[in-house]
Amino acid sequence: MKKLLIAIVMLASSPAFASGGNIHLDHADVDITDQASLQRGAKYFVNYCLNCHSMKYERWQRMLEFDIPEDLLKQNLMPSNAKPGDLMTTAMNPDDAANWFGAPPPDLTLEARLRGDDWIYTYLRSFYIDESRPFGVNNIIFDKVGMPHVLWELQGMQKAIFEEHKDDSGHESHVFKGFEMVKPGKMSTEEYDQMALDLTNFFSYMGDPSKLKRHSLGIKVLLFLLVFFIFAYLLKKEYWKDVH
Numbered sequence: 273m274k275k276l277l278i279a280i281v282m283l284a285s286s287p288a289f290a291s292g293g294n295i296h297l298d299h300a301d302v303d304i305t306d307q308a309s310l311q312r313g314a315k316y317f318v319n320y321c322l323n324c325h326s327m328k329y330e331r332w333q334r335m336l337e338f339d340i341p342e343d344l345l346k347q348n349l350m351p352s353n354a355k356p357g358d359l360m361t362t363a364m365n366p367d368d369a370a371n372w373f374g375a376p377p378p379d380l381t382l383e384a385r386l387r388g389d390d391w392i393y394t395y396l397r398s399f400y401i402d403e404s405r406p407f408g409v410n411n412i413i414f415d416k417v418g419m420p421h422v423l424w425e426l427q428g429m430q431k432a433i434f435e436e437h438k439d440d441s442g443h444e445s446h447v448f449k450g451f452e453m454v455k456p457g458k459m460s461t462e463e464y465d466q467m468a469l470d471l472t473n474f475f476s477y478m479g480d481p482s483k484l485k486r487h488s489l490g491i492k493v494l495l496f497l498l499v500f501f502i503f504a505y506l507l508k509k510e511y512w513k514d515v516h
């Protein structure tokens with residue numbers, strides 16, 4: 273009984289974990305039917321993330337579903353020795369990575385299912401300067417994160433503004449107020465937000481690649497049941513018409 277209660281409490285509290293406590297998450301307007309955005313997301317992932325993060329529960333050929341021609345997939349996105357049916361692994365050794373970053377970069381295949389789209393979108397836009405950290409950055413929704421801000425040249429470097437709050441018992445706390453750009457990057461804020469959205473879109477698709485098929489099949493099944501119901505009803509009327 274106790275175990276059951278603990279399980280229920282854990283299930284009930286998991287969305288709170290996913291949303292990172294009381295920090296506000298920005299809404300990611302993902303659209304997994306947007307092929308251009310998925311193509312850009314795939315390109316960014318391969319160029320900027322795959323050095324450290326694998327996506328090893330998916331195969332390269334999954335990206336053909338974004339309308340990327342196979343020769344372009346092979347030339348531009350896949351490692352030269354890989355086949356389209358190979359899994360998207362990374363060359364980085366997890367033990368080395370754990371030594372370098374304090375934590376190994378997790379596999380990101382199911383990241384959108386684990387954390388949610390809004391969390392990823394907010395995370396990618398929430399790195400800020402913090403000299404006390406090994407790579408000089410921290411993250412508002414992932415305190416003491418081991419990941420360096422790999423996109424800083426594009427986004428720029430921002431600092432976080434905190435406000436001191438004292439409650440009645442004299443307990444002090446920092447409340448996050450917003451970011452201030454210190455060193456602008458190559459992209460404008462809108463361009464960088466679009467990039468974060470494209471990456472989020474990509475994770476959302478890869479985490480649940482059959483979603484579109486499932487939805488279209490679901491609608492067909494419901495339509496079938498509706499039509500079937502009409503015939504079933506007419507048949508029932510026919511069978512019972514003499515009984516009353």
Ligand code: HEC
Nearest residue numbers: 320321323324373375376377378416417418419420422471
């Ligand atoms: C230099 C290596 C490196 C690169 C490149 C890198 N990351 Fe990371 N990333 C890490 C490490 C290390 C962690 C684990 C941080 C921790 O647990 O403290 C991490 C964590 C994450 C997490 C949080 C995982 C979780 O749920 O705990 C996300 C999301 C993420 N990275 C996304 C990205 C994306 C998107 C890119 C490409 C734009 C990227 N990373 C590029 C090293 C890297």
